[in-house]
Structures are given as C-alpha cells and as structure tokens.
Amino acid sequence: MKIVIVGGGVAAFEAALSAGKAGVPCEITLISREKVLPYRRPALSGMVAEPLPDAQFYIKPESFYQEKKIDVRLGIAAQSIDCTAKTVQLSDGSEVSYDRLLLATGSHCFLPPIPGIDGKNVLSLREISDLEAIRSRLESGVKRVAVIGGGLLGLELAQSLLERGCAVTVIEGGASLLPRNLDAEAAEVALRELGKIPNLTLKFGAVVKEIPPAGVRLEAEEIPADLVMVSAGTRANIELAAAAGLKCNRGIVVDKRLRASQPDVFAAGDCAEVEGTLYGLYGAARAMGQVAGKNLAGGEETFLPEAFPARLNVFGLKIFSAGVLKGAEAKSETSPDTGAFRKLFFDAAGKLVGCILIGDLKDALKLQAEIDAAPSGQA
Numbered sequence: 001m002k003i004v005i006v007g008g009g010v011a012a013f014e015a016a017l018s019a020g021k022a023g024v025p026c027e028i029t030l031i032s033r034e035k036v037l038p039y040r041r042p043a044l045s046g047m048v049a050e051p052l053p054d055a056q057f058y059i060k061p062e063s064f065y066q067e068k069k070i071d072v073r074l075g076i077a078a079q080s081i082d083c084t085a086k087t088v089q090l091s092d093g094s095e096v097s098y099d100r101l102l103l104a105t106g107s108h109c110f111l112p113p114i115p116g117i118d119g120k121n122v123l124s125l126r127e128i129s130d131l132e133a134i135r136s137r138l139e140s141g142v143k144r145v146a147v148i149g150g151g152l153l154g155l156e157l158a159q160s161l162l163e164r165g166c167a168v169t170v171i172e173g174g175a176s177l178l179p180r181n182l183d184a185e186a187a188e189v190a191l192r193e194l195g196k197i198p199n200l201t202l203k204f205g206a207v208v209k210e211i212p213p214a215g216v217r218l219e220a221e222e223i224p225a226d227l228v229m230v231s232a233g234t235r236a237n238i239e240l241a242a243a244a245g246l247k248c249n250r251g252i253v254v255d256k257r258l259r260a261s262q263p264d265v266f267a268a269g270d271c272a273e274v275e276g277t278l279y280g281l282y283g284a285a286r287a288m289g290q291v292a293g294k295n296l297a298g299g300e301e302t303f304l305p306e307a308f309p310a311r312l313n314v315f316g317l318k319i320f321s322a323g324v325l326k327g328a329e330a331k332s333e334t335s336p337d338t339g340a341f342r343k344l345f346f347d348a349a350g351k352l353v354g355c356i357l358i359g360d361l362k363d364a365l366k367l368q369a370e371i372d373a374a375p376s377g378q379a
C-alpha cells in the first residue's frame with residue numbers, strides 16, 4: 001500500500017507513525033514544504049525569547065524516520081493533486097502516486113484586511129521561517145512591539161517579547177482578555193494579574209484602523225511600535241484540496257473517519273473540518289493524525305471529539321479552560337487562601353459541560369474527563 005502524506009506537522013507525523021504500526025505492508029512518504037523535520041509548533045512562541053534544545057523541539061530525530069522507513073521529503077510542496085490518476089505533483093517537478101493520500105496541510109495566520117498589514121514591520125508567527133524573521137528583527141534593536149490579538153498566542157508572544165526587553169502593547173478587538181477561552185468574569189480575574197506586569201499594556205475593544213510604518217493607528221490614538229506582530233487567528237490551508245475538487249468549507253470537509261469527498265483521500269489536523277468543527281489545537285491534530293494513520297492503512301477508526309482544553313502559562317499565571325463556557329447554570333468560586341479561581345458550567349440536566357481554572361490547575365484532568373464523559377444513559 002502506497003501512502004502519501006502532505007504536511008509536516010504533528011498530524012502528519014502521527015499519521016505516518018500509526019499507519020506504520022498498523023501491521024499492513026506500507027510504503028509511507030511524508031512531504032513537507034518546511035525545510036525541517038516535524039516539530040512541536042506551540043514551542044515557537046517561547047522560542048522568540050529563547051531557542052529550545054533540538055531534543056525538546058523536534059518530535060523525533062532523523063534516525064527515527066530512517067528506522068521506521070518513512071521517506072521524508074523536506075522543503076518540497078505538493079502543488080496539485082489528480083484524484084483520478086491518484087498522483088500528487090510536487091514543487092521539485094516530480095510526481096508521486098498513492099493508493100491512499102492524507103492532507104495534513106495545517107493552517108496559516110489570518111491577516112485582517114487593514115491598510116498597511118503588508119508593511120515590512122509587520123510579522124506573524126506560524127512556521128520556523130517566521131521565527132527566524134522575528135528573531136532577526138529583534139536582533140536589529142526593536143524596542144516597542146504592538147501585538148494585534150489578545151488570544152493565547154498573542155499573550156505568549158507578549159511574554160517572550162517582554163523577556164527580550166521590549167515594551168509590548170497587546171491590542172484586542174474583543175471586549176475582554178482571551179475571548180475564546182475565558183468568559184467575562186474569568187477574564188476580569190486574569191486581567192487583575194496581567195495588569196500588574198511592567199512594560200505590558202493591554203487594550204480591549206480596540207479597532208485597528210491602519211498600520212503606518214512606525215506604529216498602529218486605533219480609532220482615537222496611535223500606538224508607536226518598531227514591530228507589529230499579527231496574531232488574529234488562523235485559516236485552514238485548503239487551497240490544494242479545493243483545486244483538486246475536494247469538498248471544502250472553512251476546512252477540508254471530512255466524516256468521522258476523516259475521509260474527504262474523493263475516494264482514498266483523508267484529511268487531518270488544522271486543515272480538516274470534522275462534521276462542521278475546525279479544532280485548531282495541537283491535541284486535536286495529534287488525535288486526528290492517529291486515527292487517519294490507522295484508516296490510511298485500511299482501518300475503520302472513528303475520531304471522537306473531546307473537550308480539547310486550552311492551557312496557558314504566562315507571567316506566572318496558569319489558566320486552563322475546556323468545554324462549553326456557557327450553560328444553563330454556572331458556579332464560580334475564588335479561594336480565600338490562594339486567590340485561585342474556578343468556574344464550572346452545567347447543562348440543563350446538571351451535567352458538567354465546561355470549566356475554567358485560574359491559578360490552581362490540579363483538578364484540570366479530572367474535570368476534563370467529566371466533561372468528556374457521555375451523559376448518563378448514553379454509550
């Protein structure tokens with residue numbers, strides 16, 4: 001069985017690994033346009049401050065792929081797919097044929113249509129080449145940075161930039177901090193802590209009008225900045241799939257077995273839209289890669305949606321949130337001793353559907369398991 005995997009992230013890696021373990025003789029080829037082996041992408045934000053040793057950054061060393069007989073082709077992009085001939089055309093002019101194909105092309109940073117967003121002082125962080133560009137700008141003496149987007153990645157970037165000695169302004173269009181991961185009450189708690197950090201300014205409900213060469217123009221003021229980092233969400237990489245005639249919506253449309261709309265083509269990770277959901281999370285991409293790998297090798301595995309949690313540890317503030325952050329009932333409490341905050345969300349039947357923890361995360365896994373458990377009476 002000839003398996004071709006397009007992509008070089010965690011979904012591609014896990015798929016190659018689990019296809020190889022499935023006990024069916026397979027020839028596995030992994031094609032990545034990045035020049036380096038699959039790595040732990042979430043580590044990139046911390047590496048703006050300080051690089052990690054290779055053993056912590058790369059998922060596995062080169063020798064691993066040789067041992068597993070996975071043919072890894074780096075620095076090569078898949079340019080088009082012929083689903084009838086079952087071939088993939090590559091940027092080096094060659095072509096590979098497949099019996100089964102996995103698209104694990106990930107996503108890219110969304111750049112809002114703001115005048116000046118294509119300026120030379122505007123960068124974003126998704127791949128290792130972006131990290132190199134940011135580090136090189138920082139080495140040229142950048143001192144003031146504006147970060148557009150106050151989500152998880154925006155805050156992680158802010159921390160790294162502060163560690164590099166920059167003054168940072170985080171500009172968030174929403175009314176409060178971490179709008180996808182915290183409700184208004186929890187955001188207030190987090191903000192009380194983050195508001196104490198020197199050289200960090202947080203602006204909410206701020207609409208960016210323009211990015212002139214030396215700053216960011218908001219409705220009523222201009223924030224001076226030598227560098228502007230855009231962290232305004234992501235979009236799935238679907239262009240390759242759409243051009244090949246695969247059904248795409250916001251992501252490549254797949255069923256629970258991660259099968260796309262053409263025979264023998266699968267999609268996993270950030271690029272895949274599973275029954276209407278795009279996950280955009282490392283844990284989900286990993287889990288989808290494992291399922292896709294088994295199915296590439298002939299299995300019939302199902303991807304089971306979970307409450308993939310979000311974790312953040314910035315400026316010493318630990319945050320965990322999982323599940324649906326609204327419900328028929330919500331209960332919040334703050335520890336009088338430690339200041340730790342927790343909020344639990346329940347549905348009308350009293351089942352836990354979501355939680356937010358700030359400060360003390362010791363119950364995180366227990367609560368996540370409870371959220372993932374089916375309601376009583378259901379399998």
Ligand SMILES: Cc1cc2nc3c(=O)[nH]c(=O)nc-3n(C[C@H](O)[C@H](O)[C@H](O)COP(=O)(O)OP(=O)(O)OC[C@H]3O[C@@H](n4cnc5c(N)ncnc54)[C@H](O)[C@@H]3O)c2cc1C
Pocket residue numbers: 006007008009010011012031032033034041042043044045076077078079104105106107125126127152153237240268269270271280281282283285311
């Ligand atoms: C800085 C940063 C911090 C993050 N922090 C967190 C976090 O704390 N928690 C969390 O859950 N998630 C986090 N994420 C998101 C997480 O990294 C992604 O959800 C995860 O990496 C998705 O994995 P993937 O394999 O689907 O795609 P990706 O990791 O995006 O990999 C896709 C790969 O495919 C390659 N590719 C694309 N098109 C082609 C083509 N045509 N030919 C060949 N190769 C191609 C890309 O170059 C890339 O190497 C973070 C992301 C970033 C950028």
